[in-house]
Amino acid sequence: MSALTNTNDDVVNHPILPNTYLDEEDMSLLHDLKAAERPHLFTPIVSSSSNQFEKYDTPLWRRHNLAQDWEAIAEKFSEPLPGNRVEIVDAELVSSYEKQNLPCLIPNLTSTWTPQTFTTFLSTYSDLSFRFSDQHGSMLDLTTYSAYVNHPLLGLMDDSPLAIYDSEFNLTEATKSIADSYAVPPCFSKCLWEGIEAGRKPPFQWILAGPTRSGTGMHIDPVGTNAWVSLLRGLKLWVLFPDTIDVDSIGLVEKIESSVWFTQNWEKLKAGELGQFHMCLQRPGETVLVPAGWPHAVLNLADSYAITHNYACGENFEVLKRMVGEVIKEERSFAKIWFKRLKETDREVWEKVKVMEGVGKIVEEEDSDDSDGSDSDNDDSGIH
Numbered sequence: 001m002s003a004l005t006n007t008n009d010d011v012v013n014h015p016i017l018p019n020t021y022l023d024e025e026d027m028s029l030l031h032d033l034k035a036a037e038r039p040h041l042f043t044p045i046v047s048s049s050s051n052q053f054e055k056y057d058t059p060l061w062r063r064h065n066l067a068q069d070w071e072a073i074a075e076k077f078s079e080p081l082p083g084n085r086v087e088i089v090d091a092e093l094v095s096s097y098e099k100q101n102l103p104c105l106i107p108n109l110t111s112t113w114t115p116q117t118f119t120t121f122l123s124t125y126s127d128l129s130f131r132f133s134d135q136h137g138s139m140l141d142l143t144t145y146s147a148y149v150n151h152p153l154l155g156l157m158d159d160s161p162l163a164i165y166d167s168e169f170n171l172t173e174a175t176k177s178i179a180d181s182y183a184v185p186p187c188f189s190k191c192l193w194e195g196i197e198a199g200r201k202p203p204f205q206w207i208l209a210g211p212t213r214s215g216t217g218m219h220i221d222p223v224g225t226n227a228w229v230s231l232l233r234g235l236k237l238w239v240l241f242p243d244t245i246d247v248d249s250i251g252l253v254e255k256i257e258s259s260v261w262f263t264q265n266w267e268k269l270k271a272g273e274l275g276q277f278h279m280c281l282q283r284p285g286e287t288v289l290v291p292a293g294w295p296h297a298v299l300n301l302a303d304s305y306a307i308t309h310n311y312a313c314g315e316n317f318e319v320l321k322r323m324v325g326e327v328i329k330e331e332r333s334f335a336k337i338w339f340k341r342l343k344e345t346d347r348e349v350w351e352k353v354k355v356m357e358g359v360g361k362i363v364e365e366e367d368s369d370d371s372d373g374s375d376s377d378n379d380d381s382g383i384h
């Protein structure tokens with residue numbers, strides 16, 4: 001959206017008010033983005049309507065009316081339920097949690113990072129477009145996104161507003177400053193995919209920026225990886241379940257927005273109906289270690305800005321085995337690249353990995369690709 005198209009004088013004359021002007025093109029883009037992001041909440045465009053809010057309306061995004069009582073709901077959620085609290089530990093203990101594949105929360109890992117808030121992020125990169133998910137290619141510029149977030153009929157009404165979820169910021173010159181604004185905390189084990197360039201391995205780093213009520217519904221992180229999530233500003237509520245849980249019992253496949261999930265399941269969690277869970281509130285400066293294979297949901301209880309990396313961890317043999325299996329199943333062309341590299345650069349891990357199920361077959365394929373004269377390193381099958 002160009003500032004020149006803004007004819008709303010009230011907004012222009014009061015710069016402290018967020019600009020919420022959206023033209024028809026913006027509304028149409030937002031409608032497309034919402035449709036791609038949550039196809040199950042799709043509402044067709046009412047082409048007969050001349051009112052753009054009615055024409056591009058997405059009523060299912062506010063079907064639970066959470067925005068109305070949000071203050072009270074957020075207040076209730078800001079007192080985590082007793083039970084398995086996520087343990088707060090110092091950096092030296094992280095590897096022991098990686099070995100046991102358990103979650104923990106580590107304070108003070110971000111003191112050297114460039115400060116950032118949801119709002120400063122939106123204004124710093126206002127002209128640039130970002131992604132809102134890895135599931136589709138739709139992008140939106142942050143001026144339009146900011147107008148959506150602050151609009152009384154849109155972001156301020158949605159049960160779980162759109163949030164920025166972008167893994168490709170490290171690939172462009174314009175957003176390189178984001179990659180330069182933080183550093184991987186050294187307490188996490190070395191990623192076994194390290195050294196393979198971004199774009200040739202599965203996505204591994206994301207900016208997570210969203211307003212209160214946004215978040216990430218119940219999910220398991222991709223390809224058997226661990227993750228760390230560092231919060232710079234805001235407040236996040238986490239629930240994590242052990243990797244042994246029956247995923248049907250916690251609505252993993254239902255794609256429920258996290259604000260809705262917590263609202264519908266709070267009493268069940270409290271009554272122990274969902275079994276063992278780990279819960280914590282994450283505050284600025286704190287980092288959560290997410291163990292591989294653990295289903296979890298995260299809800300922003302305030303406007304939040306966070307950075308997360310997923311990493312391939314070799315600290316726990318069973319976790320490593322599961323991750324290798326998932327790489328073979330889901331990212332076959334990357335498996336070839338990774339195994340070749342492991343063989344050349346990390347004999348110790350390679351000795352463990354080479355005997356795992358399916359690995360020998362991939363290596364044979366890679367060897368015969370090489371003897372064909374085809375260079376699989378140039379295979380740009382495009383893992384993004």
Ligand SMILES: O=C(O)CCC(=O)C(=O)O
Pocket residue numbers: 206208215216221227229236290296298299306308
């Ligand atoms: O903070 C969030 O919304 C989600 C964090 C997370 O679990 C993820 O990015 O996989």
Ligand SMILES: [Fe+2]
Pocket residue numbers: 219220221227290296
């Ligand atoms: Fe996650």
